[in-house]
Amino acid sequence: MNIDINFLGILIGAIMASSVPLILAASGELITERSGVLNLGVEGMMIIGAISGFALMVITDNLFLAIIGSMLSGLLLSFIFGFLTQSLLTNHVATGLALTIFGIGLSAMIGKDFVGIPGKEFPLLFVNLKEAIPLFGPIFFGHSIVFYFAFLLPFGTNYFLKKTKIGLIVRAVGDSPVSAANQGINVLLVRYCCILYGGAMCGLGGAYLSLIYTPQWIENMTAGRGWIALALVVFATWSPLKVLVGAIIFGGITILQLHMQAIGIRIPVQFLSALPYIMTIVVLVIISRDSRKIKLNTPTSLGQIFYKEK
Amino acid sequence: MIKIERRDETSNLIYFLTPVLAIFLTLVAGAIIFYLLGFKPLEALKFFFITPISDLYGLSELLVKATPLCLIAIGLSFCFKSNNWNIGAEGQLTFGGIVGGGVALLFYNHEGFYVLPLIILAGAIGGMIFAMIPAILKIYFNTNEILVSLMLVYVSKLLLDYLVVGPWSNPEGFNFPETRQFSDTARLPILFEGLRIHAGIFIALVSVFLAWVVLFKTYLGFQIKVSGLSLKTAKYAGFKGKTMILLVFMVSGACAGLAGVGEITGPIGQLHRMISPEYGFTAIIVAFLGRLNPIGIVFASLIVALTYLGAETAQIFLQVPKYTGQVFQGMILFFLLASDFLLFFRIKFLRFKKYEY
Numbered sequence: 001m002n003i004d005i006n007f008l009g010i011l012i013g014a015i016m017a018s019s020v021p022l023i024l025a026a027s028g029e030l031i032t033e034r035s036g037v038l039n040l041g042v043e044g045m046m047i048i049g050a051i052s053g054f055a056l057m058v059i060t061d062n063l064f065l066a067i068i069g070s071m072l073s074g075l076l077l078s079f080i081f082g083f084l085t086q087s088l089l090t091n092h093v094a095t096g097l098a099l100t101i102f103g104i105g106l107s108a109m110i111g112k113d114f115v116g117i118p119g120k121e122f123p124l125l126f127v128n129l130k131e132a133i134p135l136f137g138p139i140f141f142g143h144s145i146v147f148y149f150a151f152l153l154p155f156g157t158n159y160f161l162k163k164t165k166i167g168l169i170v171r172a173v174g175d176s177p178v179s180a181a182n183q184g185i186n187v188l189l190v191r192y193c194c195i196l197y198g199g200a201m202c203g204l205g206g207a208y209l210s211l212i213y214t215p216q217w218i219e220n221m222t223a224g225r226g227w228i229a230l231a232l233v234v235f236a237t238w239s240p241l242k243v244l245v246g247a248i249i250f251g252g253i254t255i256l257q258l259h260m261q262a263i264g265i266r267i268p269v270q271f272l273s274a275l276p277y278i279m280t281i282v283v284l285v286i287i288s289r290d291s292r293k294i295k296l297n298t299p300t301s302l303g304q305i306f307y308k309e310k
Numbered sequence: 311m312i313k314i315e316r317r318d319e320t321s322n323l324i325y326f327l328t329p330v331l332a333i334f335l336t337l338v339a340g341a342i343i344f345y346l347l348g349f350k351p352l353e354a355l356k357f358f359f360i361t362p363i364s365d366l367y368g369l370s371e372l373l374v375k376a377t378p379l380c381l382i383a384i385g386l387s388f389c390f391k392s393n394n395w396n397i398g399a400e401g402q403l404t405f406g407g408i409v410g411g412g413v414a415l416l417f418y419n420h421e422g423f424y425v426l427p428l429i430i431l432a433g434a435i436g437g438m439i440f441a442m443i444p445a446i447l448k449i450y451f452n453t454n455e456i457l458v459s460l461m462l463v464y465v466s467k468l469l470l471d472y473l474v475v476g477p478w479s480n481p482e483g484f485n486f487p488e489t490r491q492f493s494d495t496a497r498l499p500i501l502f503e504g505l506r507i508h509a510g511i512f513i514a515l516v517s518v519f520l521a522w523v524v525l526f527k528t529y530l531g532f533q534i535k536v537s538g539l540s541l542k543t544a545k546y547a548g549f550k551g552k553t554m555i556l557l558v559f560m561v562s563g564a565c566a567g568l569a570g571v572g573e574i575t576g577p578i579g580q581l582h583r584m585i586s587p588e589y590g591f592t593a594i595i596v597a598f599l600g601r602l603n604p605i606g607i608v609f610a611s612l613i614v615a616l617t618y619l620g621a622e623t624a625q626i627f628l629q630v631p632k633y634t635g636q637v638f639q640g641m642i643l644f645f646l647l648a649s650d651f652l653l654f655f656r657i658k659f660l661r662f663k664k665y666e667y
Contacts, residue, residue, distance in 0.1 A: 040456065080644065084644065084647055084648055088647070088648050088650075088651040089651060089654070090647035090648065090650060090651075091647065093395055093456070094594075094598060094643065094647055095643075095644070095647055097397060097591075097594055097643070098595070098640050098643035098644050098647065099640070100640075101591060101592075101595070101636055101639055101640040101643070102636070102637060102639075102640025102641060102643075102644065103640070104633065104636060105633045105634065105635070105636025105637035105638075105639070105640055106633075106637050106640075107633075108631045108633030108636075109347070109630065109631055109633055109634055109637055111631075112630070112631045219631075219633070224460075224461075224464055227457065227460050227461070230457060231454075231457045231461070234454055234457065268472050268476060269472075270468040270469065270471050270472035270475075271468070271472065273468050274464065274465045274468040274469070277461040277462075277464040277465050278461070278465060280457065280461050281447070281453075281457075281458050281461050281462070284447075284453045284454060284457060284458060285447055285451045285453050288451050288452045288453040288454065289451045289452065291452050294452070
């Protein structure tokens with residue numbers, strides 16, 4: 001039975017690893033949305049993070065720089081979004097879509113020379129513990145630092161939103177920007193910060209894919225994960241800890257369908273690959289049915305344009 | 311001193327001039343990007359925007375690409391005008407293509423005038439039904455239509471992939487992921503010998519006209535506009551909000567389905583994995599660039615179609631990836647949205663005041 005238990009451990013570990021980019025992007029987007037801003041550019045920021053991380057790794061041969069650079073590039077892209085929606089008062093939905101289209105195009109343009117280059121091995125932590133402890137070893141140990149950061153992030157986000165003063169300000173800005181502004185809060189500044197933070201996290205999520213999860217650059221390699229991350233925020237009804245649960249469920253579906261393909265279950269591959277997307281819809285339906293539940297944490301001003309007459 | 315003031319009313323002139331400004335700014339930004347990538351900016355722009363349409367074949371290709379964009383954007387304008395965010399037109403196009411293609415395969419080697427109309431109808435219905443999914447889920451379960459319609463894009467593409475690899479693949483096709491070539495009765499007629507421009511353009515033009523009539527000359531168009539401007543007003547006026555959501559999604563899905571079926575019975579002539587180079591997403595930009603106005607959309611579809619052609623030409627002459635087109639498309643939308651600022655605000659350059667009272 002020893003082998004089975006180890007296999008189970010490896011399976012759960014793989015599920016957790018595949019949920020990392022979703023946790024990072026969704027946690028970032030959650031903060032952005034909590035401040036009342038709906039940024040649909042997650043997919044674009046992730047893919048830009050993926051390529052710039054990978055490109056920096058190839059050029060500088062330094063993984064730390066690559067990670068930082070991916071976050072900066074996500075942040076830079078989100079700044080375009082912030083400037084348009086906050087300073088030029090553009091529609092959030094349309095601007096976010098433009099950001100995604102732009103990001104996917106730009107990533108392919110930058111990534112042209114990086115196709116087919118093998119990635120570098122990312123240092124993993126606690127590798128000796130991974131083999132020493134059955135079941136829990138492969139689940140909790142032998143992962144990258146980004147992995148551990150991602151799993152701590154929802155708890156940090158939760159603490160930040162509920163227990164800190166700045167968290168309260170973010171929520172106030174998201175729920176009622178007008179009253180917040182009347183209290184002397186600089187709504188624009190708060191929102192800019194939240195947008196930039198979201199961008200950085202999306203960039204990191206993308207870099208996790210191209211540097212750690214599947215260390216290489218493939219055009220369009222985020223494959224809709226940005227959109228699933230957006231759905232996760234709704235799924236979590238804007239509460240950080242539920243993002244963790246949701247991300248693991250989706251990671252689980254992704255890994256399970258891969259295993260089902262590998263075992264050779266007689267369902268066409270395409271149907272299994274469609275499973276995460278179909279599940280997203282099913283889950284959205286279940287969550288959204290109860291409008292009271294969804295309204296509980298929904299930032300009231302989400303997606304609305306805020307303009308203060310000076 | 312610069313002062314920004316809210317305009318009391320928006321001028322119509324600025325409303326239709328800002329898209330032109332946006333295109334100009336996109337060209338400037340594009341030149342800068344090309345320069346940064348080590349190309350001669352003006353030469354690159356020439357390859358991108360002038361070379362592709364400097365001959366008859368190029369102009370025909372422009373119309374071939376503008377046709378689906380225009381059709382989809384017309385449908386989307388119904389959704390966007392009424393504040394329904396259908397961004398899954400790509401999926402509706404694909405599903406329309408699947409249903410239409412299925413009918414085409416069913417009538418393989420059938421002679422008869424009825425075959426083509428049947429295929430086109432099937433495609434429109436396919437797209438329509440696919441678009442009803444996010445609409446119905448929005449109406450009854452309050453789900454976010456953006457996410458649902460987008461997830462369905464992936465689902466429909468995987469379904470198409472399954473069909474062309476599996477049950478519908480060409481029996482004589484050496485396992486290539488494609489169906490049989492449709493028979494001639496199932497193809498849209500080519501308009502000029504030697505060019506690819508096909509009769510699908512008439513479907514697009516008719517839909518432009520119909521959209522203009524519905525949006526500007528009927529009570530329904532008025533209702534759509536009011537619900538877009540203020541949902542509360544629409545409710546107060548007693549408009550049936552739920553029926554409206556369903557209706558605009560159906561229109562939009564049918565248009566996308568028509569675009570899909572137009573592609574497979576027009577330039578492609580069979581089903582394979584890549585029946586659309588993301589027309590469904592690009593059409594979102596077309597809809598906005600055309601100001602959600604049917605006539606505007608016609609012009610916008612031509613301009614955006616040029617970015618597709620330009621990317622193809624630039625790929626050959628400059629070895630840039632075909633995705634460069636998408637960079638331009640994204641930038642057009644950025645600049646368009648940004649220049650909308652001028653619609654609602656005016657920038658005043660003030661002189662320093664000498665006297666304070």
